Amino acid sequence: MNTLPEMSSTEENYLKALFHLTVDQGETETGTNRLAAHLGVSPASANAMLKKLKEKNLVDYERYGKLQLSETGRGSALILLRKHRLWETFLYRHLGFGWDEIHEVAEQLEHIRSPKLIEQLDWFMGRPRTDPHGDAIPDAEGEYHPAPKRTLDDLDMGKKCRIASVRDSSVAFLQYLTELGLGLRSEIEVLERRSFDRSLVLGIDDRRVPVSERFAQNVFIVESGLD
Amino acid sequence: MNTLPEMSSTEENYLKALFHLTVDQGETETGTNRLAAHLGVSPASANAMLKKLKEKNLVDYERYGKLQLSETGRGSALILLRKHRLWETFLYRHLGFGWDEIHEVAEQLEHIRSPKLIEQLDWFMGRPRTDPHGDAIPDAEGEYHPAPKRTLDDLDMGKKCRIASVRDSSVAFLQYLTELGLGLRSEIEVLERRSFDRSLVLGIDDRRVPVSERFAQNVFIVESGLD
DNA sequence: TGCGTTTGTTAGATTAATCAAACATTTTAT
């Protein structure tokens, strides 16, 4: 049993960023500048933090050389991901938050230090395997099997779903969704699919809404009736 | 509607400490040293922070002079108290924490910034009026009516209760409780009260446990069947 | 009334995290 290192919230955010830029994207390493850009800090700040994380054996890193999470670092990042997604699930399922509101609050909650809290939260919700965006939740042992994300475009006809998130989360696109009457929690069904341009007709609350293939590929879904 | 000032967690902790040392104790003002001692920091640190809080109009304070929360500061402290006690209630009621475990975690959770989160948490739990220690929870408008705390000593005979907290929370006393078989969630009843020394005989799970008056005055309770 | 104790403040340093600007190395492309 190796004890996890004490970490500040800031350090935790760097680990998360490194995880997203490597493991999550299928990349094997990344760079100082990309890391800095992803966190919205200067390369100088990222560089300083990397030295510290290297001291703590959380990253494999050398001057002008390769940069990636160490084994320990990856473990810590997975715990953070677990905490983030469990909180998102709690906010969505029990406190009536929409999927577009949960991320911001979970960013704060994920830094709360209490192993019992996370274990009990997991138990309280019946050990969910995916979060409201359809993303896998790592288990307590750090097992993590990311499932491919599903879009409206690959939903079978007749099946029902809800919107889980969007690829392009610009205000413009979210407004477009609202205009079409696509509520965050409304059930959506694929009624027709035209083969010539792969455009769809959706069914929402007894209304028929035509959308393009491009649109459908931009909308991530979770199928109704599954966890 | 006056917007609440942006505050760091550290600033929030100073406000809470000031609240406990004044409003909560029925005092009208306090001092730099007492504040510092309460927070476990040096008087110099407290002094520096007080200057900053004065700038933000959160405290009424002048050099070598009186020190108390301002109107705004009191409002912010009440919101923090509300958040703290709502989280304690959640941990106790829904996540199976004992009353001796909730404070530490709530100390972290109370700093989460999201008005919606608190409103929804309050709604989720049915707008509780007291926390697991029997202390009143300020409402969303900052109304706060602290109720006198009840001890085992003033429970009527035949009524049942649970332990809510203890006056002396030393390890020794908590161990003593355990030795007597007083579980954190077990129902306790007053079976007898001897008038000559006001000692009690408690009923716990069909066992009879005699305790002194001194002991009974040290144990805060919540009566069963009330919120 | 004055002197000693308590209480409060200032000065100067330290640590974590940040920045801009100057500098160094590596990569890319001609």
Add this chain to the structure above:
DNA sequence: ATAAAATGTTTGATTAATCTAACAAACGCA
């Protein structure tokens, strides 16, 4: 192969929060 571009690092400052040690004011009581 080498110069320009991209990428990464160092230096020196800044801010928030903390400390110790030295100093100043207020209080208390003989």
